[in-house]
């Protein structure tokens with residue numbers, strides 16, 4: 001080994017796998033190649049371990065005894081988005097591994113794997129994590145705002161939301177953000193934090209619907225050693241981590257009843273206790289909650305506590321759906337086009353007036369998130385300086401196609417040429433920029449889902465069957481692409 005290699009700190013790998021034998025084997029192999037290795041046998045232990053910091057990459061088994069690997073991955077992504085995760089999977093679970101990649105895992109290895117595969121993937125993953133952190137650091141230095149927290153748009157309704165945010169942000173009042181998926185609730189929460197006196201302290205978002213009650217409770221409030229099997233040490237929760245800052249309770253409508261009880265106490269008394277401990281601590285945290293459910297209906301149905309509802313409903317802010325503020329579409333579409341062009345290092349095309357009309361005709365069930373995805377797909381399909389209707393239609397849901405195709409004249413002729421249901425970036429065109437594999441795969445996946453829904457007449461179970469996927473996975477895919485079965489019903 002060279003001297004500089006000896007001096008360099010050894011990359012730290014965290015292995016989360018409930019098979020002790022495999023953990024031992026991986027440690028042995030990786031340590032032999034100069035890595036520092038820690039192992040955890042449970043999701044809970046793994047999540048605790050990354051809080052100690054200093055991990056460079058994670059190897060995660062998708063089948064853990066105490067949690068579903070996909071959910072653990074989502075949690076890891078939320079807490080440490082730049083930390084690369086390599087998934088370990090057995091034969092026969094490749095589909096899940098692919099889903100994990102779509103959810104942000106760096107890569108996957110199928111058991112049994114060869115040393116060279118493991119080492120190669122790890123080296124790439126660590127390098128990619130390092131670059132991401134470096135870029136994020138540079139962005140902070142040059143004040144780049146592509147991770148922007150402003151709610152853009154010139155419509156009256158979004159201007160009213162911005163104004164309300166500006167007014168309530170400095171006060172410490174609890175804010176409840178209501179609105180469909182993809183309307184910008186999380187972005188609004190970040191704006192509130194950034195405009196408040198707490199801005200120098202942490203902003204932490206937690207999805208209350210993603211974890212089982214017990215795990216969520218310990219995530220939020222922490223636990224003491226011995227509180228439950230496997231609680232081998234005291235651990236702080238997110239209320240402690242966000243001290244002085246803001247905690248976004250996302251999908252609050254899905255919070256399990258025991259967690260609702262504890263949250264009510266925090267809102268009433270500003271105090272909480274760790275799981276398993278009688279001692280109380282101050283909750284110096286501003287709470288922002290968000291939901292796409294009708295919380296009043298949840299209260300009436302007995303699924304959400306009425307007292308908690310009133311505690312949260314201090315300052316409600318309703319995020320308008322994109323279809324009700326179509327004036328914002330041109331500006332947002334341009335913005336997402338510019339961002340995607342920068343991301344893929346492509347020239348910035350213009351949106352043709354015909355393409356803009358298609359954008360304006362669509363109902364946007366997935367709201368701003370869907371628009372961002374469609375513009376990303378369009379730039380990858382576009383081969384010159386103009387985004388045309390077919391680039392939009394290739395990744396857009398059916399209703400816009402139907403509405404746009406009824407437009408008279410030349411434009412309708414252009415639209416009728418775009419029927420092929422699944423359009424791939426033209427790989428046969430050597431002069432066209434080759435999109436990154438992942439983006440091309442996403443673009444294809446979306447067009448495929450649109451076609452499956454169209455053929456199944458909007459029936460999600462039937463479409464899932466056509467695609468050979470189970471209903472839950474299929475729903476996840478639809479959500480990812482901002483698609484809804486309802487839009488394909490006759």
Ligand SMILES: Nc1ncnc2c1ncn2[C@@H]1O[C@H](COP(=O)(O)OP(=O)(O)OP(=O)(O)O)[C@@H](O)[C@H]1O
Pocket residue numbers: 150151152153158179180181182183184185186187188250292368369372
């Ligand atoms: N007005 C806006 N200006 C700029 N970007 C926006 C705006 N609204 C939403 N976005 C972007 O759209 C995407 C979805 O927004 P966000 O995650 O905040 O929505 P959400 O309502 O929290 O969705 P969900 O309920 O599914 O969690 C994000 O990338 C966000 O930055």
